[in-house]
Amino acid sequence: MTDQAGRDREAVSKFVEGFAAQLVEAGMQRMPARVFAALLASDDGVLTSAELGEQLRISPAAVSGAVRYLSQTHMVSREREPGSRRERYRVHSDQWYEALTNREAILKRWAYALREGVENLGADTPAGRRLAETQAFFEFIDGEISLMMDRWRVHRDQVFGEGRRPAEDP
Amino acid sequence: MTDQAGRDREAVSKFVEGFAAQLVEAGMQRMPARVFAALLASDDGVLTSAELGEQLRISPAAVSGAVRYLSQTHMVSREREPGSRRERYRVHSDQWYEALTNREAILKRWAYALREGVENLGADTPAGRRLAETQAFFEFIDGEISLMMDRWRVHRDQVFGEGRRPAEDP
């Protein structure tokens, strides 16, 4: 029962494809999106490369590419069980949406490009002022996001209970 | 001087292409990104279709497509000066990043897909619980974002001064 055995494959697949489609809509590549959704919908949040390939009907190469992207962006972590050559990919509930909000790296680059623009166009020009305000916006957001995540953790512990966290890795 | 005349075209172009590249990196299509960056860097935040085409070296068709996307996502508004058949496209500083955070629509769709997943997989299964927590996260974020924008407006008025707003449309 800890495996796919007793589960409604139809329902899982429907969720996986539907949620992946939404992720794609938001700009994520197709394969990473599908792999990620599959992990989210798995019982333990862990699947092997072979399981992913079979469930999604994609080649090992596709799994490899998708997982590389997902681990680079810290949405999924890879583990290898000692004494096996199977690799296992895991989604940690907390870790992954922390990663999602770590578009911070992107915000930083935007802010940098804008600062350059202000310098080159002149801070006293209309365009320069517009860019400066935009830059200030991103810096503001950047700071707010980490505060928001702090509040989320408090909120989550209130709603879902605090004791559950260590149980996630059985 | 209110036109491109006295401006450093080189500097403008450098900013436009650099910032557009960052937007593309974050998932925006190329042409919308370039058009948007060009508007940001323009003196009045307003450019005509022809000006955009000339500055970016793209066809009228490309401008049309890019602008359609940008106005659908409320990042740019289109106006037609009465008595002219030239259309003008404007970026309102405030309006556009409000639009950016209005990924709310996306968050809503994600939350919906997740809720369906919880129902179909069962709220009492491990996967169901994971999905439920993720759903709760997005709902939390969704609420926080509008509060954050409120704080931003206060912050902005403190830093940039309050009186400047009506001056934006001379």
Added chain:
DNA sequence: CCTTAACTTCACAAATTTCTGAAAGAAGCG
């Protein structure tokens, strides 16, 4: 060590996306 099971990399074919020129469609202006 050699074998074998697994993952990764690479070159290419297929599918998709992107941008253009050309034609069609609006809307001012005489």
Added chain:
DNA sequence: CGCTTCTTTCAGAAATTTGTGAAGTTAAGG
């Protein structure tokens, strides 16, 4: 009203992206 100027739509060429099979690489286990 018809001419003219601008914008939009559309079909297709070009470029990019995507996913695969096959070869290459790593590491476990005899």
